[in-house]
Amino acid sequence: MAERDAQLSRLLDLLEESTGGCGRVALVRGVAGSGKTMLLEEFSTRAKGAVTLSASGSLAERELPLGLLNQLLYHAPLPEGGHASVVQLLLEGALTAVWSDPFFRSVEQARLMHGLWTRLLRMAAGTPLLLVIDDVHHADPASLEYLLYFARRLRSAPIMLVLAELDRPQRVHPLLDADLPAQPHCHRIRLGPLSAEGVAGVLAAHAGEGAAGPADACHRLTGGNPLLVRAYAEDCARGGPAPGEAYGRAVTTCLLRGDPVDVAVARGLAVLDGSGQEGLAHRLAGVDAVTAARSAEALAGWGLLDGGVFRTEAGRHAVLSELEPGERSTLHRRAAALLHEQGTSKLAVAEHLVAAGDAGDDWALPVLVQAAEQALQGDEVERALGCLDLAARCEAAEVQRAAIALTRAKAGWRRDPSAVHRHLPVLVEALRAGTLPAGAAHLVVRFLLWHGRFEEASRSLEHLRAATGEGAEWRTAVDWVAAFCPALLPADVAARAGGDGRGDGPRSAEGAERVLHTARLDDATFPAIESALLSMAYAGDAGRAARLCEAAAADAAQRGATTWQAVLTGLHAQIALRQGGMAAAEERARAALALLPAAGWGVGIAGVLAVSVRASVAMGRLDHAADRLRRPVPDDAFQTVFGLRYLAARGHFHLALGSPHTALDDFLACGDAIGSWRADRADRPRWRLGAAEAYLAMGEHKSAKPLLEEEIAGGEPRATGVALRLLASTARLQQRTALLRESLVLLQGGGDRYELARALTDLGRAHEKLGELSRARVIGRQAMGLTAECLAGGEEAAFEPRDAVESPAPSLSDAEHRVASLAAVGYMNREIARKLCITVSTVEQHLTRTYRKLQVNGRSGLSERLGPLAERALRRTPI
Template structure:
């Protein structure tokens, strides 16, 4: 079925009717290549049916030298042979005889496709017939490819001059495209890919309306089937891209504009071009050989440079060519690298790498390497390390070159004090902004700098901003807001992403949550727009940390995984502790202890231990140990965190509740006084923020008598609602429900417990102990065991003994060849029967529980 060709078919039907009435007609069908001319001739054959004899032929470039080739095709079905009459030129007798053979049927339709490619002798015969069919029952239908700016050959021009009807086939409109592909919603995108060319559209449909192998083949067929000039011109247009013009294409191909213009017009008429630009340049470029592509790119670069094109456009062609065709290319490569450093780091790296291969001046090489390290870092720190080269050992760098080297050493686990000291001695005082940002980055990663004097500057505003980390640790919200906003407002330029990340986290911890979220989104959008993968990964890890502290565990997990996907763990260096710690904390809270254990087993740089991210990782290790009942392992991890935090480093953020976690561990070990002292120490400090104070109050409640707990927990809950930490809020509510229950306030206990359950479900976290869930969803008490029967079954006893020894549920399952779920069910029944709350309260001699009934009663009444 033809699409959008109703009026054209009507015109052919009208001409056929005239033919039947004895009025011969000539119809010329024109249009771009593959716009449906042949399909219209097919439809004409169906239209004629039994009404007329249809003879068809097609012109071909390959048969142009074959005399009477087209006429022979027309007569093929009649059995008549005209080869012996072929002569050049044909005489009157031969024309008359051949004309008689062709018009022996009545009525007759002669349909010749691509008549412009017919051999001269055939065109001469057709011209002879054309002059004599006015009063006969003959319909002559010719098609020709539209070539508006090309002069026709004389015979062809005379043949197609002033036809009775002219039909011009244009590409399909959007509605026609929708009809052909059967999908109105995707018609616009299909039109953009094909220009409405029916041939390309059908190939697109065969590929499922996506650019696939059939569509690519169809595009290349259009460029190679009809004219040998089409493909070279299309290749030149694809190479030039946005700079393509008639004059540039001609110059690139070393041809005249008059020769190239008609080809561009033909490609445009076919829908392959739009405003002198290919619709599918990738298809053409992929078919182009590497050597030829490099040659064309190099020539395009030179042509654009001569015309004064922007350096970035010239450099794109130079990097695509992979060569420096002359000294003239060094300047545009360097200019392009500087201009694209922020918005297109990949291009900047390509320009600088290429320039390095062509320069022999050592000073110039050092300068190029400095910019190259800076550009490569934006894509991947590991790539920047590979380009570091001799810069790492130089002591005569400018601050511009020294800063990227220093930040690389920070990521690799080194304090670059020697480099900073040497650079100051050689280059003088650093730029205030660069010094402030580097100091913030260094203190965020390591804490206070051993030699801060190297980054001291006289400029007051940036000097104050440089002390952002100190303001954070002092809990000075006003100072944090001023310093952080000063850093983040510089993000429109090339701000150090480590400094931006630290500023966002400082705002969040200081209670400026909305500003932190605003800047987080701003930095993330900018890094995505600029293609700055490293900055994007870093701010995504920051978002994960913020989501974790809001109790949005699923978002935190997704963001931390995305951060690690953007940058390979090896590229993160010591900063890998940021996303890794978040994932360990999240999976521990979600009860996915196997996943958390796998994350902890992953290797991390040894140097990370000396960083703030090492402290985060160690804290997450302790939380996982606590969640899996390994209290002594948790104690070891938290005491090591405490040892680092007690050094009194004024630049290490107090962002983790280490005192509260250590106090909670002491409680589990029965060391109540030490736990209470730790919590009192935390509450006596003004640092840590609202969230840290709320967590400390929850642990204080656990150290207190039941009547005191309620007031303390209510204060903690109020603070947690302020900071919107759903996970810690669920835990505090669960503790409050337990306190009400112990005071006999059962209705209050159930009411608070439901709220705790809702909050826990919103986090998808395992917060409520089984003993509380039983109150939430009461079940019938199990029937008392018969007198003399063991209190615990054999399976329960085995599970309980292994749990009392500190083994995890998974380890118990492997030991006894049962599932983790079965282990949990056994432990739930054991806790209920023995009236204990957790595995650390299980008695060491469990066999005596079953052997001595009195011991069982004592445990149950405890």
């Protein structure tokens, strides 16, 4: 009994006074859970030398006349014959209490009161008498009248009467306040909340010394209510969350012993908690605002409320858990109507409709749909689906059914695109009938394409065009189709849709970054963001695209949008592949595949598998590539760009296996499809390069050359660089180095480090065959280092230029660095002068100063000393 010693001592002192013939009345008051019952029990135990009679008020017996008095006196130790007379008096008193005639009732009641009081005096004649009544606020009115009668007369008798009452702003029995305090022998004892020190003591006693730490938190969450504090300590001792189960049970105990009005208000507040409209609780409780305010004050005294809201979610849950399902549903339904009437947010209203499981009112259905949209905007997918599931059970017009199906599809899409399937029939019909919400048609087309339902997608595009013309919504849908499945578009539409997939260099990259920084990731902006990232990657700024893509994927993950995260992670893998970061590309592709089930990927799984296969082949992991190729891919995928990337990746796999004929079939099939689309974009697979490589592997140089020359004519730097490298293998040895150097220039600007490494490897071998061993060694060393980074390096190595390599010659100027680095990889003075746009004399002067500063003798020493700078030269200087 923490911090109750003073109250206990006061009661014992009053008892001692009463045994001397000076009767005393003690009125003990405290909030629910304050320890009144424990105090009375401890006091009764210590009341030596007195006959103790006790009773406890009960809400269930409040309407039972003399029920409390019967409980107090029924088993009293009376002399022979006395018990029967008391029972008779109690029975007559109960009957008298229900008489309708007030005059006869008062006369008879006075007789009965006197009779019972006389018997109490006889009991106290030999031994002092202690009458202990707990929860007197639940006493029936008749019993209370008898008790007050006794209290007024016991001043000169060896009798002590102790009444424990719930302390609340509005008394249940005002008579206790009106009558007893006026009596000089009546004493009031109040049980207040525990102090912070008292709370710490309870925690230490119940949960051990180690639990004294959360005393401040316990005091804040319980308000110092002893019952709640002990329950909190029990939760701590069990090692579970605090407040937890024991705390919830304690709250339930407080409710059971509290006033019914307080309980009703507590339930109203529990239902409305968090809505910002707790002031409406009185309407849910069925009482006036003043009464509700008093109850809220009482509940705050219990330690349940703070500022009109529950201190803990565990307390709120305990209040609600005591409601029958039907009662809870009714309260939530009424709360929804009240909040709707007040103009509260749709999401707050819908939360109560969902909790009630009822949306029968006419206004409820649109509220649920709008609330679901709000929830999606806040990334609360489960809340959105809860609203939509209830809305789907309601009778709705076609327009409303379409809105429900669309929002359910968008919500499901974020977690798993396969969830969209069941909503597509309604959405397709709504698009055809014109009942689809504005701006949603392109989403329906995307859903259809993702799952390979191309005929429906094509018809949907036609319906949209017929209904809206070639407006913004139609163009948005067409651009997405053009990017990923152009075969569905008429030739004239395909030719003017979606650009060439490359943009116009820096301006395209800047435009893409503007989209990425201004558009928040959501259902409407996701296609634009995806397109912007691709545009940036193919506009020559793949490094920036990779960083932004990674940031967008992290944002999607934090917001629980698994599908967005998976698609962006797959796109990140594709960008890494374009940069030549094979290890990073495979890692990203593997992560993307793990985020969604195969059915959720739809036709897009082919694109992610393509990246994984291509990267695995480059790393020499052919078994892993074969495993990836054994995974099922939808047949419809081969009508999309994802399927063509898969064909190209499989072609490279067959080339690595030494099966160029099989590889050629894949590359040519890829080319046929792209040709039929009449839309050869930079982001399409470079099938001509693969086919040419297959022909070269078969020794058919004549068949390879036209394909390579056609690729070179296209002018895309990276593709041209690769084509020149392959073309060099068909040229005479003297011409080969020139072609490879030209290839290096283009690949350096194209950003593909893997292809750059391959060109360096070929150049080193060409110099070796020419007998230029020093050049061959330097270039070969750089090729090996770059290849190692691409195949096994970390992400940073794959994406970021290694400009921070420590220079072995810090004393050289930038101009001397450039000249010396090119000389180290084998360039002659005239070649260096031409590449750097300086005179031969200037080159010679730079080299002379460099030899002196580095203390080397000629180019051979320069090659050994500046080997690590050669790669730097390839990146920074046109070769």
